[in-house]
Amino acid sequence: MSIEEKQREIIDEFAIYDDWMEKYEYIIELGKDLPLIDSSKKTDDRLIEGCQSRVWLDAAVNQGKLRLTADSDAIITKGIIGLLVRVYDNESPEDIVKSDLHFISEIGLQEHLSPTRSNGLASMVKKIKLMALSALAK
Amino acid sequence: MENGATRKFSVREIRQDFPALRQQVYGKELIYFDNGATSQKPQMVLDAINQYYSMDNANIHRGVHHLSQKATSEYEEARETIRRFINAPKKEEIIFTKGTTDGINLVATSFGELLQPGDEIIISAMEHHSNIVPWQMLANRKRLVLKVIPINKRGELLLEEYRNMLSPKTKLVAVAHISNSLGTINPLDQIIEAAHAVGAKVLVDGAQSIQHTKVDVQVMNCDFFVFSGHKVFGPTGIGVLYGKETLLDEMPPYQGGGDMISKVTFERTTYNDLPFKFEAGTPHIAGGICLGTALNYLNQFDSKELEEYERDLTEYAQEMLETFENIALIGTARNKTSVVSFTVQGIHPFDIGTLLDKQGIAVRTGHHCTQPLMDFYQIPGTIRASFAFYNTREEIDKFIAAVEKSISMLG
Ligand SMILES: Cc1ncc(COP(=O)(O)O)c(C=O)c1O
Numbered sequence: 051m052s053i054e055e056k057q058r059e060i061i062d063e064f065a066i067y068d069d070w071m072e073k074y075e076y077i078i079e080l081g082k083d084l085p086l087i088d089s090s091k092k093t094d095d096r097l098i099e100g101c102q103s104r105v106w107l108d109a110a111v112n113q114g115k116l117r118l119t120a121d122s123d124a125i126i127t128k129g130i131i132g133l134l135v136r137v138y139d140n141e142s143p144e145d146i147v148k149s150d151l152h153f154i155s156e157i158g159l160q161e162h163l164s165p166t167r168s169n170g171l172a173s174m175v176k177k178i179k180l181m182a183l184s185a186l187a188k
Numbered sequence: 189m190e191n192g193a194t195r196k197f198s199v200r201e202i203r204q205d206f207p208a209l210r211q212q213v214y215g216k217e218l219i220y221f222d223n224g225a226t227s228q229k230p231q232m233v234l235d236a237i238n239q240y241y242s243m244d245n246a247n248i249h250r251g252v253h254h255l256s257q258k259a260t261s262e263y264e265e266a267r268e269t270i271r272r273f274i275n276a277p278k279k280e281e282i283i284f285t286k287g288t289t290d291g292i293n294l295v296a297t298s299f300g301e302l303l304q305p306g307d308e309i310i311i312s313a314m315e316h317h318s319n320i321v322p323w324q325m326l327a328n329r330k331r332l333v334l335k336v337i338p339i340n341k342r343g344e345l346l347l348e349e350y351r352n353m354l355s356p357k358t359k360l361v362a363v364a365h366i367s368n369s370l371g372t373i374n375p376l377d378q379i380i381e382a383a384h385a386v387g388a389k390v391l392v393d394g395a396q397s398i399q400h401t402k403v404d405v406q407v408m409n410c411d412f413f414v415f416s417g418h419k420v421f422g423p424t425g426i427g428v429l430y431g432k433e434t435l436l437d438e439m440p441p442y443q444g445g446g447d448m449i450s451k452v453t454f455e456r457t458t459y460n461d462l463p464f465k466f467e468a469g470t471p472h473i474a475g476g477i478c479l480g481t482a483l484n485y486l487n488q489f490d491s492k493e494l495e496e497y498e499r500d501l502t503e504y505a506q507e508m509l510e511t512f513e514n515i516a517l518i519g520t521a522r523n524k525t526s527v528v529s530f531t532v533q534g535i536h537p538f539d540i541g542t543l544l545d546k547q548g549i550a551v552r553t554g555h556h557c558t559q560p561l562m563d564f565y566q567i568p569g570t571i572r573a574s575f576a577f578y579n580t581r582e583e584i585d586k587f588i589a590a591v592e593k594s595i596s597m598l599g
Contacts, residue, residue: 070214070546071543071546071547071593071597074542074543074546074597075597078539078597078598102537102538102541102553102554102569103536103538104568123536123568124536124538124539125535125536125539125598126538126539126542126543127536127538127539
């Protein structure tokens with residue numbers, strides 16, 4: 051599935067919720083289901099310090115694909131991380147650089163990606179794109 | 189009615205004065221419990237802002253024309269309203285600033301000029317970053333020593349330890365009147381008396397007290413008192429520094445520019461008299477005037493009545509939260525008001541805050557600009573509900589139900 055197809059799929063999944071609390075209930079479930087980052091990998095170089103919640107991102111390029119795992123101390127942040135990982139994980143740096151991240155705003159969660167929200171998510175997306183860019187440059 | 193009040197306090201009635209309270213967010217009636225961050229504005233203030241920019245707009249202290257004189261006299265009238273509100277002896281002691289932060293920086297820079305290496309400044313463990321960082325910067329610049337009054341688990345200052353810190357080297361004590369994270373009301377009378385006994389001056393950070401309790405700077409006998417307009421139902425970008433005249437006279441100006449001078453040549457400049465010496469440049473004229481309006485709004489009521497009402501709300505919220513087994517209250521001082529801060533076992537404050545928001549409830553989560561205080565409690569932050577007199581017990585009931593629902597979703 052392409053990045054665009056995965057985004058469409060998520061938008062469809064969220065279409066059934068017309069109530070904010072139901073939507074968040076789903077995000078919380080995603081957060082609970084997302085495997086934790088091994089605590090030995092929760093090192094400072096993987097930490098994205100937000101004012102509100104903290105995010106750990108472990109990313110590496112493996113056989114031409116960007117492989118991602120990520121974690122957060124806040125479960126809602128973690129749920130949204132789960133969505134971002136689903137979209138970007140196992141994609142080529144080229145596709146990631148080219149992609150337009152639009153599903154977050156379409157499912158009504160854009161506030162979580164605003165840099166002023168400072169939950170670490172905006173920095174996480176930026177870091178993923180930068181990693182993809184630098185992999186391309188090599 | 190007591191204390192010059194002209195209007196009986198009725199929460200149902202006064203809620204009508206605040207248009208922002210009559211709105212829905214995410215399809216839910218807004219419950220605004222973030223008054224510690226900023227307050228909503230009564231119609232009177234909104235009208236005054238509109239009136240000023242519609243009809244009275246002119247620069248002050250420098251025009252021969254009608255509008256300039258009108259704006260000047262309104263601005264100076266507001267200064268007098270502020271003086272009366274905090275019972276300062278003289279109008280010249282009321283300096284307009286941008287806010288609490290600006291007032292503290294003014295004192296740190298200007299009073300700081302009078303200090304010598306090795307002099308000591310005392311702050312407390314519960315201070316807002318704005319009452320920490322300016323003193324750290326000053327201490328670095330002038331090689332001063334910064335000391336911190338510790339607190340107990342309830343969030344009360346340890347006065348014995350404070351007394352032991354004081355010495356003739358102490359030049360300034362800077363403390364919050366009321367803590368923004370904990371709601372603790374600090375015993376200023378004892379703090380100030382002890383400081384004065386060793387010849388130290390005291391700056392009181394009134395950002396969280398001016399809107400919740402009667403402030404009388406003469407009874408308090410503080411040397412400086414600072415607050416922000418926006419937390420006391422007035423506009424943002426305006427605030428007040430009160431300082432004793434003898435001190436303000438001694439202190440060098442903070443910023444140079446128009447209005448603060450009496451004569452300028454390229455060789456030397458003589459400074460204007462108080463308060464203008466500290467008011468360089470065109471000020472926030474509308475802000476000053478409308479801060480006066482906000483205080484006049486409050487002047488209608490008996491401040492005791494508002495204070496008791498807010499204390500009752502705080503106690504009620506605290507009692508309700510105490511019924512949750514997995515909730516820990518942060519800040520349980522015996523003397524506190526208007527703030528309830530708490531954490532939920534195993535749940536991040538950000539998650540609760542996000543879910544409360546979606547239920548129409550505005551609270552603040554995080555460290556509330558008091559990171560050292562959060563370190564003391566060994567928590568990343570709290571969920572903070574902070575009240576104003578326009579909040580109600582019914583809102584607290586809805587808040588408690590929403591907290592319960594959030595916990596059950598997250599747990
Ligand atoms: C105790 C305290 N001091 C200082 C400030 C800073 O006020 P301002 O941002 O209006 O300058 C605040 C505001 O949050 C506060 O609560």
